[in-house]
Amino acid sequence: MNLFYSVREAFAGFTKARVSTVITIFTVSFFLFLLSIVAILSLNMNRVVTMLNANHDVQVFLSNTISAVEKDELRAEILDMDDVLAVDYISKDQAAAEFQREFGDDIFEALEENPLPASFIIKLNENSDAKTNINDFAQKLEQMPNIDEVVMHQGALQILVKFSSVSRVVMYVLFVLVFLGSLFMISNTIRLIIFARRKIIATMKLVGATDAFIRRPFLFEGILQGLVGGSITMAAIYLLVKIFVLQWPGLLVVSKEFYLIVLLAGMLFGFIGSLFAIRRFL
Amino acid sequence: MLELHNVKVSYPTGDGIQQITFKVNPGEVVFLVGPSGAGKSTVLKSIFLEERPSEGHIIVGEYNSLFVSKQDIPYLRRKLGIVFQDFKLLNDRDVFRNISFVLEVVGVRGKVIKRKVLRALADVGLSHKSRKYPEELSGGEQQRVAIARAIVNEPYILLADEPTGNLDPDTAAEIMNVLMRINMRGTSILMATHNFALAKSYDGRIIRIENGQLI
Ligand SMILES: Nc1ncnc2c1ncn2[C@@H]1O[C@H](COP(=O)(O)OP(=O)(O)OP(=O)(O)O)[C@@H](O)[C@H]1O
Ligand SMILES: [Mg+2]
Numbered sequence: 397m398n399l400f401y402s403v404r405e406a407f408a409g410f411t412k413a414r415v416s417t418v419i420t421i422f423t424v425s426f427f428l429f430l431l432s433i434v435a436i437l438s439l440n441m442n443r444v445v446t447m448l449n450a451n452h453d454v455q456v457f458l459s460n461t462i463s464a465v466e467k468d469e470l471r472a473e474i475l476d477m478d479d480v481l482a483v484d485y486i487s488k489d490q491a492a493a494e495f496q497r498e499f500g501d502d503i504f505e506a507l508e509e510n511p512l513p514a515s516f517i518i519k520l521n522e523n524s525d526a527k528t529n530i531n532d533f534a535q536k537l538e539q540m541p542n543i544d545e546v547v548m549h550q551g552a553l554q555i556l557v558k559f560s561s562v563s564r565v566v567m568y569v570l571f572v573l574v575f576l577g578s579l580f581m582i583s584n585t586i587r588l589i590i591f592a593r594r595k596i597i598a599t600m601k602l603v604g605a606t607d608a609f610i611r612r613p614f615l616f617e618g619i620l621q622g623l624v625g626g627s628i629t630m631a632a633i634y635l636l637v638k639i640f641v642l643q644w645p646g647l648l649v650v651s652k653e654f655y656l657i658v659l660l661a662g663m664l665f666g667f668i669g670s671l672f673a674i675r676r677f678l
Numbered sequence: 679m680l681e682l683h684n685v686k687v688s689y690p691t692g693d694g695i696q697q698i699t700f701k702v703n704p705g706e707v708v709f710l711v712g713p714s715g716a717g718k719s720t721v722l723k724s725i726f727l728e729e730r731p732s733e734g735h736i737i738v739g740e741y742n743s744l745f746v747s748k749q750d751i752p753y754l755r756r757k758l759g760i761v762f763q764d765f766k767l768l769n770d771r772d773v774f775r776n777i778s779f780v781l782e783v784v785g786v787r788g789k790v791i792k793r794k795v796l797r798a799l800a801d802v803g804l805s806h807k808s809r810k811y812p813e814e815l816s817g818g819e820q821q822r823v824a825i826a827r828a829i830v831n832e833p834y835i836l837l838a839d840e841p842t843g844n845l846d847p848d849t850a851a852e853i854m855n856v857l858m859r860i861n862m863r864g865t866s867i868l869m870a871t872h873n874f875a876l877a878k879s880y881d882g883r884i885i886r887i888e889n890g891q892l893i
Contacts, residue, residue, distance in 0.1 A: 401782045412770070599766045602728065603827065604756035605783045606749075 398609075405613030406620055413589045417621060420585040424625030424665060425632070427574040432633050432658055434567045440648050454520070454530070456537055457513040457545040466542055467514075473540065474518060479533075482519040488512055513544060575665065578625075582618050582669025583676075590614060590677045597678070611674045615667065622666020626659040633658065679704050679866060680725065680835055684734035687724050695720045695890040698734070702835060702866050707858075707882030710870045717890040718870035719763055722837050725868075726755050739834055756784055759828030759865070763839040765820045767812040767827075773799070774808040777827045784831065798830040802856050818849035825856055835866040842876060854880060 410417055456474075458467065467485070474483050486494070491512040520533075534546045590597070600610050637650050680702040688694035695717040702708050710718050723729040725736055727743060736743040741754045768776050777798055781791045799805045802822035812820055821841055828836055838857065842850035858880065861867050871877055877884050886893050 398782070398785055400788070408770070593770070596768050596770060599768060600779070600783075601752070602726070602755065602760065602762070602766065603780050603783070604752045604831075605779075606752045609752075609783055 398612075402612040402616050406616035409589055409613060409617045410620060413585065413592065416585045416588050420581045420621050421625045421628065423581045424578045424622060424662060425628035427577050428626060428629040428658060428662055428665075429632055431567075431570055431574045431661075432629060432654075434570050436633070436637070436648065436650055436654070438567050439650075439654075454518040454534065454537070455515050455547045456518065456543050457515045457547070459542045459544050460513060462514070462542040470540060470542055471516065474516065474537070477533075477536065479521040480518055481521050484517045484519075486515045486517060488514045491515065578622070578665040579669045579672060582621055582666050583673040585621065586614050586618050586670045586673035587677050589617070590673060607678065611678055614674050614678070615670050618666040618668075618670020618673070619663050620666065622662040622664065622669070623659065624662075625666070626662020629662065630655050630658050679739065680868065681737040682721070682725070682734065683736070685721075685724055685731045685736060686733035687720050687729045687731055689720075693717075693890065695724070695887075696733070697891055698724075698887075700885055700892065702868050704834075705861070705864055705866055707861050707867045707880065708869070709877035709880075709882050709884045710868060710887060711872070711874050711877050711884055712887035713872055716872075716887045718872075718887060719839055720890070721887065722760075722839050722868070722870055725837060726758055726760055727751050752783075756780075756831060757834050759831065759833035759836040761821070761824045761828045761836065761838040761841050763843065763870075765812075765824045767820060767823055769812045772809050772811050773804065773815070773823050776812065776823055777830050780827055780831055794830050795826075798826040801829065801860065802826045803852075818845050818853065821845065821853055822856065825853070825860075829860055829865065833865065835868060836860060838867065838869040840871055841869065842871065842873065850876065 458470070462470070471483050471485065474480060488510050491514065492510045495512060518537075530548055534548055537543055537546045597610055601607075633650070634655065637648055640648055682698050682700055685698040686694070686696040688696075693715075698721055700708075710721060712718055720729060724731050724743075725738065727736075727746065731743060738754055739757050741750065741757070746754055768779060771779070774795055777795045778791050781794060786794070795808070796805065799808055802825050804819060804822050804826065807815060807819060807823075812823065815823065825836075825838070825841065828838070836857070841857065842853050845853060854876070857867055857869065867882075869877075869882075874884075
């Protein structure tokens, strides 16, 4: 019955300090959201990196004057390099067809000849040296004859590779920040509510309420704020992941447990935040 | 049941009460009468330990003020029914919840709570206002809610601070009748008032206080 009373009071408090409660809930869910994104990226990093690598690692554009023999020689030479898994040839015509498929209308109609060069697409071994030292690898390619340009899809790739090692650190730092931020918001809201109700609290004490009895609804209120914040985060993450997966199938996997953890984290933040306020102000 | 022995309370301003010694026996009605500022409220506050005596001691049932720790105070207060001079109703909840609050505090079960609250409301003649909020009530009605809250836990003793203070004579008489009815059921009453005539017109012992001392 006591529990029932506390929960009822907590809900009543919710409707009383509406503005600060709403602000707190959204701040907490925003913080949790940031944290979740980092966590999801970090958890899916390997998958993302593999997917990006699988497409193609390095593309070299061939000079227009290259002969068929030279082309075959060059291909053999590249295949001979360490860590090279496969070299696929894309002819000028294939490149044009691809371009047309990507961009719709045939913009070459106006032009006399196809301006797109032929190219090789080079696939590298998983976890190869070449992959981590991709700049060295590119330099070697550039020194070869009949290669006009080396294009590495390494911008995003390298950032991701770096990120995957940094991301763990980022996640811990962010976790601490988010944790402290949520605590601050929740304990501040609870403090405001306690302050607004100080007369009522004083009266409650005069008619025989123990401190624990007076505190309990505020604890529940903090937990409730965290729970609602967590639920909002959960819904947002769910939608985002859904959209993302539609766009890039297989890139992200987010388990059910992850959502549960978000929810529990929200409640935990709420609990500790209100405990904080209560310890200091009640 | 209730005993004050040589009680002294001093405020930083120098005012207060001293050498207060008296007793309220089971079933008794005692009027604490004195002019404004005499120290009536202070005497009552010392009994429920809102103000701790700096000298002397107070016995409430099994509690002795000398040995009551801070954690014990809520439990001591539950033995008393207190009607405050300024009512002190919880203005964030309706009449029913104001009264049920003191039962929730002691952990009474829901069904019993309902029965007891309705009973207390009937005792003070306010059954029809149970869903009103304190600010929607007249002063006399608020006073009666305060009394209902004070008696719902069946206390040893009812402490009433100027319960007729701001009321017109008819309403004051009604409140007095409510208190006397409660007393008939065995609850002792200690009532502070500045109104000597009113105290004299009811059955009860009169103690007079002036300048913080009994006379
Ligand atoms: N919290 C306080 N701090 C300082 N002085 C106080 C405090 N409460 C009361 N006093 C002083 O103590 C004296 C007794 O006050 P008390 O409230 O007990 O009087 P009272 O007899 O209840 O008066 P009234 O009939 O006006 O309610 C007064 O002089 C008052 O100014
Ligand atoms: Mg007074």
